[in-house]
Amino acid sequence: xxxxxxxxxxxxxxxxxxxxxxxxxxxxxxxLQAVAGQLVKxxxxxxxxxGKDICKAEENGMHAGLVDRLRLTAGRIEAMAEGLRQIAGxxxxxxxxxxAFERPNGLRICxxxxxxxxxxxxxxxxxxxxxxxxxxxxxxxxxxxxxxxxDAICSNIAVxxxxxxxxxxxGVSADAIQLIESTDREVASQFMKLNRYVDVLIPRGGxxxxxSVVENxxxxxxxxxxxxxxxxxxxxADLDKALPIIINxxxxxxxxxxxxxxxxxxxxxxxxxLPRLAGAxxxxxxxxxxxxxxxxxxxxxxxxxxxDYGKEYLDYILSMKVVADLDEAIAHINKYNTKHSEAIITExxxxxxxFLEEVxxxxxxxxxSTRFTDGFEFGFGAEIGISTQKLHARGPMGLKxxxxxxYTIEGNGQVRP
Numbered sequence: 001x002x003x004x005x006x007x008x009x010x011x012x013x014x015x016x017x018x019x020x021x022x023x024x025x026x027x028x029x030x031x032l033q034a035v036a037g038q039l040v041k042x043x044x045x046x047x048x049x050x051g052k053d054i055c056k057a058e059e060n061g062m063h064a065g066l067v068d069r070l071r072l073t074a075g076r077i078e079a080m081a082e083g084l085r086q087i088a089g090x091x092x093x094x095x096x097x098x099x100a101f102e103r104p105n106g107l108r109i110c111x112x113x114x115x116x117x118x119x120x121x122x123x124x125x126x127x128x129x130x131x132x133x134x135x136x137x138x139x140x141x142x143x144x145x146x147x148x149x150x151d152a153i154c155s156n157i158a159v160x161x162x163x164x165x166x167x168x169x170x171g172v173s174a175d176a177i178q179l180i181e182s183t184d185r186e187v188a189s190q191f192m193k194l195n196r197y198v199d200v201l202i203p204r205g206g207x208x209x210x211x212s213v214v215e216n217x218x219x220x221x222x223x224x225x226x227x228x229x230x231x232x233x234x235x236x237a238d239l240d241k242a243l244p245i246i247i248n249x250x251x252x253x254x255x256x257x258x259x260x261x262x263x264x265x266x267x268x269x270x271x272x273x274l275p276r277l278a279g280a281x282x283x284x285x286x287x288x289x290x291x292x293x294x295x296x297x298x299x300x301x302x303x304x305x306x307x308d309y310g311k312e313y314l315d316y317i318l319s320m321k322v323v324a325d326l327d328e329a330i331a332h333i334n335k336y337n338t339k340h341s342e343a344i345i346t347e348x349x350x351x352x353x354x355f356l357e358e359v360x361x362x363x364x365x366x367x368x369s370t371r372f373t374d375g376f377e378f379g380f381g382a383e384i385g386i387s388t389q390k391l392h393a394r395g396p397m398g399l400k401x402x403x404x405x406x407y408t409i410e411g412n413g414q415v416r417p
Contacts, residue, residue, distance in 0.1 A: 006190055010197025012175040013118040013143040019173055021115055021141050025092035028139055031170045032088040036081035038166035039131060039159070043077050049158035050127065057151055065255035065314045069125045070152055080131040080159075083376060087135045090380070093400045094141045108410040113403045115141030117199035121384070122147045122188060122213055124205030127155035132375075134163050134177045136384055140402035143176050145198065147191055149205070150183035157181060192217040202397075204385040207312070222397070225388030226312045227257030227340040229370045232329045232355070234346035235266040239273050241367060242345040243280060249343070249369040251284045255314050257386060258341050258373040262309060262319045264329045267293070270322050274298060281318065290320035310336045326351050330358050337361060339388040341370040362388050362395040 023031075039046070050072040057067050099111040119142045123129045130146060137144040148156040156179055164174035180187060192201065195218045203213035207226045214221055231249060233242050249260035265274065274297050281288060288294070289304040301320070308319040309332075323329045333342055343365035344355040352366045363373045363386075373396060375383025380398030387393040393401035 049154040124149040224385030236348035293322040
């Protein structure tokens with residue numbers, strides 16, 4: 001696949017975006033329901049293709065957490081379909097009047113939501129992203145060009161084929177979604193330069209992928225970041241509440257960006273809580289790495305390095321740090337976090353308020369697991385990703401984050417003096 005082929009895809013997407021902008025909410029919802037049904041109908045074929053990717057990954061020695069990201073099941077395909085159905089049930093943001101006012105000269109100015117246009121997405125491993133990305137982009141009136149990773153190429157081709165079949169059956173151009181099937185890295189580099197046709201580029205994957213896109217793209221980028229997420233157990237924590245929250249955040253699913261990777265603990269509760277927590281972590285198969293205070297209390301804890309405190313493990317590993325007070329906890333988190341999701345366990349309202357206000361992250365929790373940072377859990381349907389930047393979009397990116405706006409101005413003959 002060469003530059004000419006990519007340009008053709010860009011032209012096709014740029015043409016179809018105007019078709020999509022004309023669709024009513026009812027028409028878009030009908031298509032989304034049809035795509036959901038087609039995915040379920042094609043479950044056997046999709047699983048067969050996913051099996052090829054899984055076999056290859058295991059033969060290549062891929063880490064278990066990453067294999068889990070790659071694996072599809074009938075249940076996960078049904079969840080993909082349910083995500084599309086939920087998107088169909090959400091309000092259409094396109095055309096929403098965000099603000100309207102009249103100037104003294106009689107000009108009526110209106111600020112309305114409009115589609116971004118053509119969205120490019122480069123992502124790794126997770127084949128469910130193919131359906132999620134299409135659904136959100138389509139409902140928000142955008143065409144999408146996808147570039148998945150080589151690990152999931154067979155799965156992505158199968159999922160995209162089902163979506164395109166459903167689009168055609170509904171009388172909508174199949175080019176509302178296009179998948180770059182080449183796994184050549186040079187093709188990915190060329191895609192990042194397609195700014196003539198692609199309005200926004202969104203990378204979704206590991207730190208290396210995101211850094212490459214941010215540094216090399218000539219297309220405006222919405223950065224979705226990695227997740228070095230912390231939970232801070234405060235001096236005033238309810239420890240019975242803290243234990244299941246930490247275990248859920250760390251072990252419910254390890255290969256995801258909203259899993260807890262680091263625990264911060266107030267020194268006043270370390271002796272009471274750490275041995276109890278360690279027992280639960282051992283039972284779950286979690287390796288513990290901590291500072292000197294942690295290692296003195298837990299014989300099987302390894303000494304944590306500075307690198308440990310800044311690492312997204314995506315594994316059964318948890319770093320631990322004991323602090324003297326809330327100030328030190330917040331400073332530690334802001335130093336090492338990736339601006340994704342952070343949580344405090346506390347019954348002290350003032351400490352909770354300070355944590356919410358002073359921790360620099362897209363999502364900040366009080367007394368809840370970081371695993372809730374998810375478009376589905378927030379009621380957005382599926383999500384494009386979790387934006388960790390501060391321009392345009394931050395946190396789970398749903399429909400509204402895939403729109404821009406324009407001003408419409410109505411007059412009756414005004415000229416500027």
